[in-house]
Amino acid sequence: MSRTDHRGTSPTRLKSPAAARNREPILAVLEEVLPMRARVLELASGSGEHGLHFASAMPGWQWQPSDVDAHSLASIEAWRETSGPDNLLAPIRLDATGAWPDETYEAIVAINLVHISPWEVTEALVARAGERLSVGGALYLYGPYRRDGRHTAPSNAAFDEDLRRRDARWGIRDLEAVVEAARPHGMSLETVVEMPANNLSVVLRRR
Numbered sequence: 001m002s003r004t005d006h007r008g009t010s011p012t013r014l015k016s017p018a019a020a021r022n023r024e025p026i027l028a029v030l031e032e033v034l035p036m037r038a039r040v041l042e043l044a045s046g047s048g049e050h051g052l053h054f055a056s057a058m059p060g061w062q063w064q065p066s067d068v069d070a071h072s073l074a075s076i077e078a079w080r081e082t083s084g085p086d087n088l089l090a091p092i093r094l095d096a097t098g099a100w101p102d103e104t105y106e107a108i109v110a111i112n113l114v115h116i117s118p119w120e121v122t123e124a125l126v127a128r129a130g131e132r133l134s135v136g137g138a139l140y141l142y143g144p145y146r147r148d149g150r151h152t153a154p155s156n157a158a159f160d161e162d163l164r165r166r167d168a169r170w171g172i173r174d175l176e177a178v179v180e181a182a183r184p185h186g187m188s189l190e191t192v193v194e195m196p197a198n199n200l201s202v203v204l205r206r207r
Contacts, residue, residue, distance in 0.1 A: 014048075019049040023049065025196055026054075027054055029203075036060045038106035038107050040054075040109060042065050042066060043094060043113055045066055045091065063089060065088070096125045100132060105133055106136075115170060115173060136205065141178070142200070144200070145174070152200075179204070
């Protein structure tokens with residue numbers, strides 16, 4: 001599922017204002033929790049700007065972008081062809097609830113996916129992460145979450161209502177529910193970092 005603003009500079013190379021705003025804060029967290037060399041699978045890569053930025057900043061990360069949306073996949077490839085480094089791989093079509101590549105990763109990254117998808121996507125994500133992450137590997141989640149059953153800001157509550165109007169299966173999740181869903185798959189919560197605009201960086205580590 002794509003969360004991309006399709007107003008781009010070309011028919012295929014899309015631009016996401018949100019990606020431009022949050023890429024530096026996210027990169028700062030990823031640099032703290034990932035090793036210098038890592039194979040990284042990104043789900044719901046959207047426009048592809050996150051992967052382009054992160055792979056350019058960290059040449060030791062082999063970055064595998066993915067999405068289910070054809071426009072997003074075309075945008076990812078267009079950015080890659082225009083200015084992508086060698087460690088930014090060609091995008092693949094990947095639905096979290098479907099078949100995953102038979103690969104092992106040091107990190108799996110999902111930015112703004114959990115709240116803009118059915119709960120079944122999150123359940124599949126944590127289950128597959130438990131299978132595909134190497135021991136000690138990190139599942140990085142970014143977005144808004146409820147904590148202790150409450151929204152962390154009025155703007156998040158309004159956003160949650162808007163999401164549920166758009167699709168009753170969407171919505172801001174309870175962080176504790178996500179952590180609990182990951183536990184049977186060998187993962188535990190390592191850290192939560194408060195981010196701009198009332199978002200969180202959530203890092204789950206495979207035991």
